[in-house]
Amino acid sequence: xxxxxxxxxxxxxxxxxxxxxxxxxxxxxxxxxxxxxxxxxxxxxxxxxxxxxxxxxxxxxxxxxxxxxxxxxxxxxxxxxxxxxxxxxxxxxxxxxxxxxxxxxxxxxxxxxxxxxxxxxxxxxxxxxxxxxxxxxxxxxxxxxxxxxxxxxxxxxxxxxxxxxxxxxxxxxxxxxxxxxxxxxxxxxxxxxxxxxxxxxxxxxxxxxxxxxxxxxxxxxxxxxxxxxxxxxxxxxxxxxxxxxxxxxxxxxxxxxxxxxxxxxxxxx
Numbered sequence: 442x443x444x445x446x447x448x449x450x451x452x453x454x455x456x457x458x459x460x461x462x463x464x465x466x467x468x469x470x471x472x473x474x475x476x477x478x479x480x481x482x483x484x485x486x487x488x489x490x491x492x493x494x495x496x497x498x499x500x501x502x503x504x505x506x507x508x509x510x511x512x513x514x515x516x517x518x519x520x521x522x523x524x525x526x527x528x529x530x531x532x533x534x535x536x537x538x539x540x541x542x543x544x545x546x547x548x549x550x551x552x553x554x555x556x557x558x559x560x561x562x563x564x565x566x567x568x569x570x571x572x573x574x575x576x577x578x579x580x581x582x583x584x585x586x587x588x589x590x591x592x593x594x595x596x597x598x599x600x601x602x603x604x605x606x607x608x609x610x611x612x613x614x615x616x617x618x619x620x621x622x623x624x625x626x627x628x629x630x631x632x633x634x635x636x637x638x639x640x641x642x643x644x645x646x647x648x649x650x651x652x653x654x655x656x657x658x659x660x661x662x663x664x665x666x667x668x669x670x671x672x673x674x675x676x677x678x679x680x681x682x683x684x685x686x687x688x689x690x691x692x693x694x695x696x697x698x699x700x701x702x703x704x705x706x707x708x709x710x
Contacts, residue, residue, distance in 0.1 A: 487545075487546045487708055487709075487710065488543070488544070488545050488546075488708070488709045488710055489543070489544045489545075489546075489706050489707065489708050489709060490541065490542070490543055490544075490706070490707050490709060491541065491542040491543075491544065491556070491662060491704055491705070491706040491707075492539075492540075492541050492704050492705055492707075493539065493540060493541070493542070493558075493662065493664065493702040493703065493704025493705075494537070494538065494539040494540075494702065494703065494704060495537075495538055495539075495664075495700060495701050495702035495703055495704075496535060496536075496537060496538065496700070496701050497535060497536060497537075497538035497558070497560055497668075497698060497699070497700045497701075498534060498535040498698035498699050498700075499533075499534070499535065499536075499560060499562070499668075499695065499696045499697060499698035500695040500696075500697045500698060501532070501533040501534065501562075501587060501694065501695050501696075502695050503685070503690070503692050503693045503694075503695060504533055504585065504587065504622065504692060504694065504695075505532040505533060505534075506685070507685045507686075507687065507692065508529075508530050508532055508533070508564070508585060509532075510685075510687045510688075511529065511530060511583065512529030512530055513529075515529040515530070515566070515568075515583075516528070516529050519571075524568065524570050524581075526566075526568055529566070530564050530565070530566050530583060530585065531564045532564070533562045533563075533564055533585060533587055534562065535562060535698070536560065536561050536562040538558050538559055538560055538700060538702070539558065539559050540556055540557050540558030540559060541556055541557060542554055542555070542556030543555055543556065544597070546599075549599070550598055550599050550600075551596065551597075551598060551599075552596065552597050552599065552609075553594075553595070553596055553597075554594065554595055554596070554597055554611060554613065555592070555593065555594040555595075556592070556593055556594075557590060557591065557592045557593070558590075558591060558700070559588075559589075559590060560587075560588065560589045560590075560591065560696060561586070561587065561588035561589070562586070562587055562588075563584070563585070563586040563587075564584070564585050564586075565582065565583060565584035565585070566582065566583050566584075567580070567581070567582045568580075568581055568582075569581070570628070570629070579628070579629030579630065580627075580629065581626075581627060581628045581629060582625075582626065582627045583625070583626045583627075584623070584624070584625040584626070585623070585624055586621075586622075586623040587620070587621065587622055587623070587694055588620070588621050589617050589619075589620040589621065589672075589694070589696060590618065590619075591615050591616065591617045591618075591644070591668075591670065591696065592615070592616050592618070593613040593614065593615040593616070593646055594613055594614060595611055595612050595613025595614060595646070596611065596612065596613075597609045597610065597611030597612075597648075597650070598610055598611070605653055605654045606651065606652070606653045606654075607651075607652050608649070608650060608651045608652070609649075609650050609652070610647075610648065610649055610650075611646075611647070611648045611650065612645070612646070612647055612648075613645065613646045613648070614643065614644075614645055615643065615644040615645055615646050615668065615669075615670050616641070616642075616643055616644075617640075617641060617642050617643070617644065617670055617672050617694075617696060618641050619639040619640075619641060620639060620640055620641065620642070620672045620675070620694045620696070621637065621638070621639050621675075622636075622637070622638050622639075622640075622675045622683060622692060622694055623635075623636070623637045624636045624637075624683070636677060636683055637677060637678075638675030638676050638677045638682070638683040638692075639675055639676065640672045640673060640674055640675040640676065640693075640694060641672060642670060642671065642672035642673065643670070644668065644669045644670020644671070644696065644697075645668075645669050645670070646666055646667065646668045646669070647666070647667045648664055648665065648666040648667070649664065649665050649666075650662055650663070650664045651663045651664075652706060658707055658708040658709075659705060659706070659707060659708075660705070660706045660708075661703070661704070661705055661706070662702075662703070662704050662705070662706050663702070663703050664700070664701075664702040664703075664704070665699065665700070665701055665702075666699065666700040666702065667699055668696060668697060668698055668699070668700060669697050670695075670696040670697060671693055671694070671695045671696070671697060672693060672694045672695075672696070673691065673693040673694075674691055674693070675692060675693075675694060
């Protein structure tokens, strides 16, 4: 039996190290009169644009529970009604993320912010299965995919650390518009089965950021963000809710997880 497993999902170790390296070390704190270039003088505001990318994890427990049940059938012996594969589908747990954030400083310490990011993961399995010993193996495939473009808005408080380094903590509300769940399967000559549903919901995020000036209006940033958000009842184009065919439960898309990000910030004015 020829089995081919493919999955697009990775963690950049270099990105993790870079993000952690930008986070402050308390022993380096500066309390003298020197002002950080990232903290404007009192009474002045500054608008900044940040572009970032990195790795994002997410729970997706309801969908992964369905994948686990799917794998029981895929790995069960053929004489017990399964496909007899050595390995089933990977679970949906993480992926590469990217996005942008606009921050407006109300004071040297307080700022408001808004931004968006991309979240997605996909797992699929191509394999050969013999339905009828007289006809030989037929090509089969199974695919699961989730994706979203969450947007967020909130506030952050900044701390001066050195002349070139600041850090800040932030809290934000998150909105998940049209989070997508896609399921597809194909078994030999049988018609392909596809389901695609979308749902919207709200969540929250807590972030810790380190930012270091590199000259002029530019600075580099590293960020760790804790995200909470679960979107329920994805509906297809006809308005029907997508359910778990094994249990009958309504599926939810769970984006709760952690982001590890690196990027660049440009001070616009």
